[in-house]
Amino acid sequence: MNRKLEQYLHEHSTPEDPVLENLFRQTHLRFVNPNMATGHLQGKFLEFISLMIKPENILEIGTFTGYSAICLVKGLKPGGKLITIELNDELNTFSQSYFCRAGVESKITQITGNALDIIPQLDLIFDLVFIDGDKREYAEYFRLIIDKVRPGGFILADNVLWGGKVLDNETCDAQTRGVIEFNEMIKNEKNIENVILPVRDGLMLIRKKA
Numbered sequence: 001m002n003r004k005l006e007q008y009l010h011e012h013s014t015p016e017d018p019v020l021e022n023l024f025r026q027t028h029l030r031f032v033n034p035n036m037a038t039g040h041l042q043g044k045f046l047e048f049i050s051l052m053i054k055p056e057n058i059l060e061i062g063t064f065t066g067y068s069a070i071c072l073v074k075g076l077k078p079g080g081k082l083i084t085i086e087l088n089d090e091l092n093t094f095s096q097s098y099f100c101r102a103g104v105e106s107k108i109t110q111i112t113g114n115a116l117d118i119i120p121q122l123d124l125i126f127d128l129v130f131i132d133g134d135k136r137e138y139a140e141y142f143r144l145i146i147d148k149v150r151p152g153g154f155i156l157a158d159n160v161l162w163g164g165k166v167l168d169n170e171t172c173d174a175q176t177r178g179v180i181e182f183n184e185m186i187k188n189e190k191n192i193e194n195v196i197l198p199v200r201d202g203l204m205l206i207r208k209k210a
């Protein structure tokens with residue numbers, strides 16, 4: 001997007017929470033691929049979606065430094081829980097420290113490990129799932145999670161435009177192929193409906209039919 005327009009969006013949206021602003025800055029100073037962190041506009045959008053759904057249980061696949069988890073947790077029903085799974089154990093201390101700074105640590109269960117192994121062990125029904133892990137695994141995450149989403153519940157999937165590379169059907173790039181496979185699979189699923197919004201890198205909203 002045109003830089004001036006992006007600046008306009010920021011100037012005319014509620015300012016970023018200071019804890020998230022600090023988390024975002026520190027992520028950029030201390031980690032590789034800091035652009036994986038959700039950031040202000042999409043983060044606020046995730047927060048609003050969560051506030052609208054008022055979920056009891058949220059699952060996040062791909063914590064990274066915790067930005068999106070802190071946004072999503074804000075919409076939980078009283079007594080609700082967010083489970084977030086991250087493969088890279090070096091991120092754990094950092095994200096946990098920000099969950100504490102944001103005052104949401106008691107509502108978040110952080111699990112370190114591979115979501116493909118962990119999801120089958122989760123004995124919970126989720127009202128909201130945020131898929132933001134390895135793009136090559138999106139289709140598999142969906143297959144593992146769909147029976148654990150309550151009828152009428154929602155799944156959000158990030159980066160489904162993958163910088164526009166999804167238009168290149170001939171690509172051999174594994175991540176792009178993963179996103180293309182996921183988008184095609186969702187298009188042919190019978191028990192859901194979905195919409196892709198051009199928010200940031202493409203955000204897909206999926207609703208499991210009641």
Ligand SMILES: C[S@@+](CC[C@H](N)C(=O)[O-])C[C@H]1O[C@@H](n2cnc3c(N)ncnc32)[C@H](O)[C@@H]1O
Binds near residue numbers: 036037066068
């Ligand atoms: C795009 S980042 C997540 C960004 C985060 N949701 C946010 O918005 O701030 C993707 C994360 O998924 C993690 N990841 C990749 N494959 C995974 C897997 N199979 N299980 C759990 N985490 C995984 C990566 O280590 C990385 O930290």
